[in-house]
Amino acid sequence: MQIFLAPMEGVVDHLMRDMLTQIGGFDLCVTEFVRVVNQLHPKKTFYKICPELHHNGFTPAGTPVRVQLLGQEPCWLAENALRAIELGSHGLDLNFGCPAKTVNKSKGGAVLLKEPQALYDIVSAVRQAVPAQHIVSAKIRLGFDDTSLALENADAITQAGANLLTVHARTKVDGYKPPAYWDWIAKIKAHSPISLIANGEIWSAQDAKHCRQQSATDDIMLGRGALSLPNLARCIKYDEAPMTWEELKRLLIKYSGYEIFGDKGRYYPNRIKQWLGYLQREYSQAEVLFQQIRTLRDSQDIVRQIER
């Protein structure tokens, strides 16, 4: 079984990837998306989203990282894909699932799920640009309004030569509302001969088991679940027990060290509050801690409160 860490814009940046891959259990990370409109981005754009490219595309723990692109112009996506690969990205991922209004208005993300031909054109342009030994993957939802094009979309992506398809098993209209329809992934599997990664609503080892059974797919991608239970990938792979709150507190303090080293003061206070939002699902103590640090703006004050 392979476990991928999901791309999460504004949440899973290189520091979070570092933290989570040090804990372990992940085989690959996908970056936040690089938005492509009508230009070849300078190298610094790729390094900003994926500083791991300075280290051959690996997190400090040695987990490979794949750059994700989002856009609708096949030729510009192809050029940027090649650049990402040349800079050391471990394959290239295309985002066809983003529900954001601004992105969809300019025809990027999930809105492309209404047009199988557009998916085909994008994937084939990118596939042709990226040397054959590198993986081209795509990430879709089951559709935009409904699932009527799910199989056709998977087909288009397969025919265009993608190696791998991650399916977030909900439509754009479903948003993030449970459940995820894992059985739809099995339908796609029966229809299209492409390797699949199942994604959506995996919060526990038990969920992973059900997802893998219902989707008939071995490999999975974890998003919010990995933030609410940071050793979720290990719980799934090695039957490890969920991290205790004491262990987690040590992790929250370690994260502050990252910030002091890499950023200018705002990062940790903001991100720790965001992270506690996800942690509340698994740890009731996270809600209490959130209330205690809610108004604090200084990293050291927050660390002192955690240590208390």
Ligand SMILES: Cc1cc2nc3c(=O)[nH]c(=O)nc-3n(C[C@H](O)[C@H](O)[C@H](O)COP(=O)(O)O)c2cc1C
């Ligand atoms: C805050 C947030 C940001 C996300 N950003 C991206 C993104 O940049 N690219 C992408 O393909 N999916 C993105 N997603 C979708 C996730 O990768 C994933 O498909 C979704 O959260 C379902 O998986 P989960 O139930 O395990 O969280 C984002 C999701 C969230 C909640």
